[in-house]
Amino acid sequence: MRLPLYTKILGWFLLNLLLIAVGLVIFLQAHFGFGLDALLSGRAGDQVETASHLILGELRGRTPEQWSEVLHRYDVAYGVTFTLLGPAGEWLAGGLHEFPPGVRALVGRRPGPGPGPGPREGVPPGRPMPPRTLVQTADPLRYWALLRVDLPGRRPPEPPGTLVIESMSLSAGGLFFDVRPWLAVALAAVAGSALFWFPFVRRITGAIAEMGAGATRFAEGKFAEAVPVRSRDELGALAEEINRMAARLDGYVSGQRRFLGDIAHELCAPLARMQMALGILEERAAPAQRERLGDLREEADHMSALVNELMSFSKASLGGAAPELRPVDVRRIAGRVVQREAAGGVTLEMPAELPAMAEPELLERALANLVRNALRHAGAAGPIAIHGERRGSAVTVAVRDSGPGVPPEMLAQIFDPFFRVDTSRTRETGGVGLGLAIVKTCVTSCGGTVEGRNLSPRGFEVTIRLAAPGEPR
Numbered sequence: 001m002r003l004p005l006y007t008k009i010l011g012w013f014l015l016n017l018l019l020i021a022v023g024l025v026i027f028l029q030a031h032f033g034f035g036l037d038a039l040l041s042g043r044a045g046d047q048v049e050t051a052s053h054l055i056l057g058e059l060r061g062r063t064p065e066q067w068s069e070v071l072h073r074y075d076v077a078y079g080v081t082f083t084l085l086g087p088a089g090e091w092l093a094g095g096l097h098e099f100p101p102g103v104r105a106l107v108g109r110r111p112g113p114g115p116g117p118g119p120r121e122g123v124p125p126g127r128p129m130p131p132r133t134l135v136q137t138a139d140p141l142r143y144w145a146l147l148r149v150d151l152p153g154r155r156p157p158e159p160p161g162t163l164v165i166e167s168m169s170l171s172a173g174g175l176f177f178d179v180r181p182w183l184a185v186a187l188a189a190v191a192g193s194a195l196f197w198f199p200f201v202r203r204i205t206g207a208i209a210e211m212g213a214g215a216t217r218f219a220e221g222k223f224a225e226a227v228p229v230r231s232r233d234e235l236g237a238l239a240e241e242i243n244r245m246a247a248r249l250d251g252y253v254s255g256q257r258r259f260l261g262d263i264a265h266e267l268c269a270p271l272a273r274m275q276m277a278l279g280i281l282e283e284r285a286a287p288a289q290r291e292r293l294g295d296l297r298e299e300a301d302h303m304s305a306l307v308n309e310l311m312s313f314s315k316a317s318l319g320g321a322a323p324e325l326r327p328v329d330v331r332r333i334a335g336r337v338v339q340r341e342a343a344g345g346v347t348l349e350m351p352a353e354l355p356a357m358a359e360p361e362l363l364e365r366a367l368a369n370l371v372r373n374a375l376r377h378a379g380a381a382g383p384i385a386i387h388g389e390r391r392g393s394a395v396t397v398a399v400r401d402s403g404p405g406v407p408p409e410m411l412a413q414i415f416d417p418f419f420r421v422d423t424s425r426t427r428e429t430g431g432v433g434l435g436l437a438i439v440k441t442c443v444t445s446c447g448g449t450v451e452g453r454n455l456s457p458r459g460f461e462v463t464i465r466l467a468a469p470g471e472p473r
Contacts, residue, residue: 017193048175071084078173079173080172081166081167087151100137100142132146147165149163207236211235218249223250226243264310279297282294312365313438323445328356329355330354334388334397341372342371346385349387356395356397356469358448362443372435373435374400377401378460381403384401393471395465396463398463403460415436415440419437436462447467
């Protein structure tokens with residue numbers, strides 16, 4: 001599972017707090033000998049004392065024969081077992097008659113001077129038991145609280161008895177250890193830490209997310225929107241460097257496209273003169289020489305087509321001001337493209353009217369390049385169709401063919417200028433690699449997106465997405 005960065009940072013911070021808390025507990029245990037008895041020195045001890053006072057107060061109004069009934073009611077109320085023992089450890093009332101050796105060894109001891117670190121199982125018998133203590137026994141696991149109490153009907157200096165509380169858990173119904181306050185404190189600490197750290201972590205992760213989105217835009221050739229610089233620390237410096245890198249890339253890309261356009265423009269005139277001269281030579285040449293002149297004309301025509309592609313790409317890439325988008329009928333534009341490029345060899349699969357926000361000339365140029373590309377690479381493999389529909393707030397137009405498709409590892413490059421699937425770049429296997437680059441430039445100028453994918457079991461599809469009229473781009 002992929003976790004956001006701010007979740008990881010907050011998680012590490014809270015884990016650090018937990019490790020500090022565990023280390024503090026270990027330190028206190030090692031240096032001060034804190035054990036189970038420490039639980040009875042605070043709120044839990046007060047609760048045990050309160051319960052014992054309630055029980056003894058009720059026992060004073062009952063006969064000894066009724067004491068077990070009273071203790072049983074408190075057993076049910078707290079989920080533990082109360083047992084009252086005499087000064088010598090003899091059973092007086094309650095649900096238990098037998099005790100583990102460690103508990104039995106504590107019961108008959110005389111009380112110590114006051115509360116303090118209580119004895120554990122195996123402590124020498126001579127050590128006095130404090131007024132209240134908490135011990136643990138194993139096999140089965142049980143927790144025992146032992147309280148020195150004044151027995152009903154007896155007055156000092158008569159020796160006290162012992163109220164024994166047995167529990168299967170440390171909480172003992174909230175008597176020994178109430179987990180709820182600790183949970184409340186822990187949750188409050190976590191919530192406070194999260195609220196305290198969240199703005200700081202959010203600022204860091206937000207800045208990283210903005211830089212990631214900016215890098216994605218720059219990778220797609222959209223250099224106009226810079227990454228916002230919101231601080232003067234390392235993150236702000238990184239954002240400034242990314243913007244500077246984007247400006248340099250924009251200059252390189254724009255310069256390259258402008259250079260291609262200038263070169264194409266300069267080549268147009270000599271190519272036109274060359275084609276005109278070849279036409280005159282063909283008229284005056286002898287029949288034996290016309291075949292060679294035909295080869296020259298074919299090469300000149302191919303060079304002229306290349307120059308025209310460069311001019312189209314340069315015009316689409318450096319169109320100047322952003323085109324004015326307006327509602328256009330996609331079906332009508334697609335129909336003109338099919339009539340001009342395919343002469344009925346491509347089918348239209350879209351509603352009678354399909355409006356979308358676009359610049360008509362750019363959209364027509366994009367569809368024409370897609371149709372020509374499909375006819376060139378998959379015209380003989382099967383039917384070619386232009387499918388269009390509205391999906392929510394977008395209009396999709398897809399050109400589908402039945403050809404072999406594109407190798408999956410090359411799908412991310414097919415819209416790059418001069419990229420061709422066939423690396424041999426022979427004239428028989430396709431154009432110069434500018435068709436799909438022109439498509440992408442035209443579509444992005446219309447505020448849309450374009451992507452290609454392979455179909456199953458065969459075929460290739462290029463999908464254009466445009467905003468529907470009245471919908472945000």
